[in-house]
Amino acid sequence: MATEITRLHHVGHVVRDLPAALDLYRRLGFVTPAPSYPAMPPREGGEPEPFGAANTHADFPGDFLELATVVTAGGRVPSDARLVPLQAPPDVLPTLVERIDTTRANLAECLERFEGLHILMFSSSDVDATATRLTAAGVGHGGVNTVRRPTGGEVETVRYLEIDGARPGLAAEGRIGVVADLDPRIQATRAAGHPNGAVGLVDAVLCTADADLDAARARYERYLGRTPRAHGPARVFDLDGATLTLVPASGLAALLPGEQTPALPALVSCTVAVHDLAAAENLLRNNEIPVVRASSGEVFVPATAAFGTAIAFRQA
Structure with missing residues (x-):
């Protein structure tokens, strides 16, 4: 059967204690860069503080393994964490914050079930065609989202959709979705020589x-x-x-x-x-x-x- 789905894009391991999990992954032989934490000032004029969900990747040429956590008040933050202040036009910022809050809520619900693998994303050569096919098959989803983020001196465009289940963006087994194929040129700048090979x-x-x-x-x-x-x-x-x-x-x-x-x-x-x-x-x-x-x-x-x-x- 011909399909635009190509490969696994990434899986996500959701943990409570990110510093401890980072230590484990590095002992497993994975190169895991400093995790990124979205940040916003809690009040006008204040210093940005982490919120939402934080993550890092063990990157490979065509896919990656994500390590993620839910940011909680008083939770441990790795010493090498990278705060990423949200920057968006005023008319876009509320939507961006809402999207991050929804992701955080879904991952928090996953952690209430158990700590472990809760994210499964497939790669698509045409994510718009995937959205159309899923709709025709009666599969609920939130439509194609577009995120642009700076990476290595240029802007990477990420287009993805999440499949609805028990609640929007959350199936029974976790966060399931489809992402446009990784840009091999950009991914090549991330893929590392992992000690475990x-x-x-x-x-x-x-x-x-x-x-x-x-x-x-x-x-x-x-x-x-x-x-x-x-x-x-x-x-x-x-x-x-x-x-x-x-x-x-x-x-x-x-x-x-x-x-x-x-x-x-x-x-x-x-x-x-x-x-x-x-x-x-x-x-x-x-x-x-x-x-x-x-x-x-x-x-x-x-x-x-x-x-x-x-x-x-x-x-x-």
């Missing part, structure tokens, strides 16, 4: 109640315009160079030994490809990170050691 995001796993697997499959068929293949009890959507795996709760232990999920449905893991799996495993063990080997031969860090989500590594 990571080169790309290659899988995300959604776990559902057994009785809900068919409904989740049908839902993602509408989202992606693709039909999955069966792999044992799982259903696998093949994307360009990556997969989305839907697994029933009864099949989770076979896929990721020892893993359990605190709620259903839930995004339970993501997988990155690495240049040298043995070297990546050695780095993890040398940094005293617990490692489990899956039946597939991949290795993963269990959710109990990684702020609520299993992080897997696969030979590229």
